[in-house]
Amino acid sequence: MADDRPLVLFVDDEQPVRASVEQWLGLSGFQVYVFDDPRRTLEYVGPDFPGVLLSDVKMPGMDGLDLLRETQSRDADLPVILLTGHGDVAMAVEAMRQGAYDFLEKPFLPERLSESVRRASEKRRLIMENRRLRRQMSNDSGIASRLLGTSAAIESLRRDLAELAKADVNVVIVGETGTGKEMVARCLHDFGPRAGNAFVAINCAAVPETMFEAEFFGSEAGAFTGATGQRIGKLEYAHRGTLFLDEIESMPLVLQAKVLRSLQEKVVERLGSHQSVPADARIVSAAKLDLSAAVRGGGFREDLYYRLNVAELVVPPLRERRSDIPLLFEFFSTEAARRHEREPRALSSSELAALMAHDWPGNVRELKNAAERHALGLGGRLTASQVRQDAPSPGLPLAAQVAGFERQAIETAFEACGGDVQAVVELLDVPRRTLNEKMTRYAIDRRRYLRGE
Incomplete structure (x- = not known):
């Protein structure tokens, strides 16, 4: 067969x-x-x-x-x-x-x-x-068991990640909210030479500016009001391991010079102390935006940028790996059903269409939440409005709505024509070149619509 x-x-x-x-x-x-x-x-x-x-x-x-x-x-x-x-x-x-x-x-x-x-x-x-x-x-403890998907975009990320994990260099991970940047950071640590030591994470956006030095460098008793004992900072705790700086673009500019000095010298001085202690950590940073643009705009130090960005990994948004959506949703919903001791619920064709038509601004995190609701049967059958529950705003700009309608119209045409490009050209009355450009823009793979596939 x-x-x-x-x-x-x-x-x-x-x-x-x-x-x-x-x-x-x-x-x-x-x-x-x-x-x-x-x-x-x-x-x-x-x-x-x-x-x-x-x-x-x-x-x-x-x-x-x-x-x-x-x-x-x-x-x-x-x-x-x-x-x-x-x-x-x-x-x-x-x-x-x-x-x-x-x-x-x-x-x-x-x-x-x-x-x-x-x-x-x-x-x-x-x-x-x-x-x-x-x-x-269950049989493989490798990167493929952590970063799921079969799209070209995710396979390329896994290959680059496997190479960088072994290199033990500082890495900047760029990606939108919810794409899985911390998972990528953990893979760099777990499959690298420092895997036997600590993985320490700090969200730069969540730490108040007044507490950042104490959080990052540590402090001695009496260093400031309320400091009743010695505290080990994140960088010192990550010695010989990995320090993950999430939302690095939010680090206060006035503190970036102090952070740079510690990274260069691989030592740290706790607040209230003049003694240097070793702090040799691999630094993995994550940003929602291109840090080089922040450097050009004056919001990020150029010297710190080059210290952190020996290599860069870009995590693709879910809308650029649409072929992974059904597989990821099925996986998350099945896992949720097992966790809550429920019977897995199958997706209907209309529910699958709702998933594929959504832009997923919250990316994999949003998809996982939708899968959890589906597994629990919240709200009955999955609809386009339920898929959008995790969207950060109730509406979208007109251009985004037009683009969503255009993509859905093209996908519907491919569905009706069984993946035949020429038939879609004739059905939509558009030039072949225009259709190709829009397929590239919206990451539409005609193979998904071939009869029976």
């Missing part, structure tokens, strides 16, 4: 039905294997089976409901679509209760069948990818 098309096993005791369904699904982009005996399909069904099972209900010997029960005992997440010419409500309810993915009554519209199979195939693909990631996380 070596084929990159989505796989479908179809069982029906009527040869004409087998022939017509095989032909239609084959033309729709699926790899189809047909059987006249349900028991033969069981040779292929198991936890590693990557496809979808499509079965008639009324058959001699083992019927479709028996087949459903048997496949569910082998893999409860396997999508099974049942067909029947004897449709009744009771049978449909029982089939869905037992775990059937869908239930179609003959005669059915071919388009309805292919759409159901396509959605089931996408669900199965996500399940299999999720399982692969779980195995990887």
